[in-house]
Amino acid sequence: MGLHRVRGKIDPLDDVFSMPLSERVLPKRRVPDGESDPRSAFEAVRAELRLDGESAQNLATFCTTYSSAEVRELMALCLDKNMIDKDEYPQTAEIEARCVRMLADLWNCAADDTVGCSTTGSSEAAMLGGLALKWRWRKARRAAGRPADRPNLVCGPVQVCWEKFCRYFDVEMRQIPLEKGATGLRPHQLADHVDENTIGVVAILGVTYTCDYEPVAEIAAELDRLQARTGLDVPIHVDAASGGFVAPFLQPNLVWDFRVNRVASINASGHKYGMAPLGVGWAVWASAEMLPEELVFDVSYLGGDMPTFALNFSRPGGEIIAQYYTLLRLGREGYRKIAQANADTARYLAERIKAMGPFELLYDGQGALPAVSYKLREGARFSLYDLSEQLRTRGWQVPSYPLPPDRDDTTIQRVLVRHGVGKDEISLLADDMERALRRIPDGGTGAPRRPGFHH
Numbered sequence: 076m077g078l079h080r081v082r083g084k085i086d087p088l089d090d091v092f093s094m095p096l097s098e099r100v101l102p103k104r105r106v107p108d109g110e111s112d113p114r115s116a117f118e119a120v121r122a123e124l125r126l127d128g129e130s131a132q133n134l135a136t137f138c139t140t141y142s143s144a145e146v147r148e149l150m151a152l153c154l155d156k157n158m159i160d161k162d163e164y165p166q167t168a169e170i171e172a173r174c175v176r177m178l179a180d181l182w183n184c185a186a187d188d189t190v191g192c193s194t195t196g197s198s199e200a201a202m203l204g205g206l207a208l209k210w211r212w213r214k215a216r217r218a219a220g221r222p223a224d225r226p227n228l229v230c231g232p233v234q235v236c237w238e239k240f241c242r243y244f245d246v247e248m249r250q251i252p253l254e255k256g257a258t259g260l261r262p263h264q265l266a267d268h269v270d271e272n273t274i275g276v277v278a279i280l281g282v283t284y285t286c287d288y289e290p291v292a293e294i295a296a297e298l299d300r301l302q303a304r305t306g307l308d309v310p311i312h313v314d315a316a317s318g319g320f321v322a323p324f325l326q327p328n329l330v331w332d333f334r335v336n337r338v339a340s341i342n343a344s345g346h347k348y349g350m351a352p353l354g355v356g357w358a359v360w361a362s363a364e365m366l367p368e369e370l371v372f373d374v375s376y377l378g379g380d381m382p383t384f385a386l387n388f389s390r391p392g393g394e395i396i397a398q399y400y401t402l403l404r405l406g407r408e409g410y411r412k413i414a415q416a417n418a419d420t421a422r423y424l425a426e427r428i429k430a431m432g433p434f435e436l437l438y439d440g441q442g443a444l445p446a447v448s449y450k451l452r453e454g455a456r457f458s459l460y461d462l463s464e465q466l467r468t469r470g471w472q473v474p475s476y477p478l479p480p481d482r483d484d485t486t487i488q489r490v491l492v493r494h495g496v497g498k499d500e501i502s503l504l505a506d507d508m509e510r511a512l513r514r515i516p517d518g519g520t521g522a523p524r525r526p527g528f529h530h
């Protein structure tokens with residue numbers, strides 16, 4: 076039966092829940108023929124949204140789940156701003172350029188011809204970073220009269236966006252197996268995998284599996300030695316999706332960024348520890364020379380031309396504005412204080428988890444991202460999937476998932492502490508974990524071994 080509204084039949088005095096739409100099962104396959112009252116349509120959609128999890132209780136995500144009233148207001152103000160239209164919204168374009176300069180500066184870029192752009196997130200930024208590596212490698216190979224048809228990218232346990240990059244853009248992904256006890260790529264592993272067809276090495280600041288940083292400076296030093304031996308000059312792209320907005324504040328002395336000469340480009344997610352709302356990432360190159368000009372398109376801008384490098388065309392400008400607001404509002408001191416509070420909470424959780432007994436910490440929240448990762452000790456009487464299921468009954472999303480393919484016999488859990496996730500909330504989570512441990516019978520509850528969504 077359609078939802079056709081008979082004209083004149085709606086009484087404006089009707090309660091929302093006695094309006095025609097509210098008295099029906101909502102259409103799911105066919106656009107309804109008639110219109111509905113906006114309030115009843117709104118309530119119907121809102122009711123469905125309640126079935127989603129509570130984002131603040133999703134401890135698997137790195138992404139922003141807390142936004143201030145000011146951010147919400149700016150987002151509403153920018154609802155109609157299309158960031159690609161530099162001509163119509165020159166000030167949004169200017170604000171985007173300011174963010175790029177601020178991030179290049181935050182990541183210690185000394186060049187004054189740094190280039191960069193906003194993206195929809197780190198995934199798009201990774202595609203752009205990877206494409207720039209591929210183009211530069213190919214140009215150099217052709218100039219040297221060498222074949223340029225078998226590019227490869229060398230990396231450790233990367234986020235899925237790098238697998239996508241390699242598949243979509245025809246690059247062989249050389250993923251180095253995770254060594255036993257390691258939380259990421261170890262520099263001595265590189266020599267066996269890098270060759271003349273390597274377009275670059277990806278180093279991760281905040282490995283998605285374990286939340287630890289890969290040692291960028293040591294990776295660069297190893298590549299320096301390789302160059303001295305073989306003449307191969309292999310650039311590094313740092314995927315600092317989360318760490319790009321953590322390390323400068325929590326570990327200012329850690330050298331991972333443009334201070335390392337070999338670092339050609341860096342990406343970060345504004346919508347993770349950058350604390351902007353969902354939908355913004357950043358890519359920055361050490362200098363204009365690192366970004367091949369063939370990849371850059373000109374769009375008209377105030378009568379002139381504005382270079383753009385992006386996979387998308389139309390995209391909302393609000394997230395960029397909110398990113399600028401957040402940088403302005405918090406400043407370095409504000410980011411540092413929040414990062415420190417998160418790290419303190421992560422340390423507290425690590426201590427609670429350690430004291431519970433059955434867990435072995437893989438990463439205790441100190442030295443890298445404010446997060447904790449752990450696995451079950453040998454001979455545990457239940458599985459982490461059982462624990463995930465128990466926690467889910469209280470709304471907590473703490474998924475279990477296997478380590479990368481070569482270590483996938485090990486299942487781990489990971490809890491991210493981020494803006495808006497306070498110490499009290501984490502103490503309640505720990506209480507619920509203890510309660511769950513008492514409740515899970517020997518042999519477990521047989522929860523399906525379905526890896527949860529992780530980023």
Ligand SMILES: *Cc1c(COP(=O)(O)O)cnc(C)c1O
Nearest residue numbers: 196197198234236283316344530
């Ligand atoms: C989250 C993440 C990505 C993907 O970033 P999005 O902003 O979600 O597209 C890539 N790499 C790492 C290391 C990440 O943590």
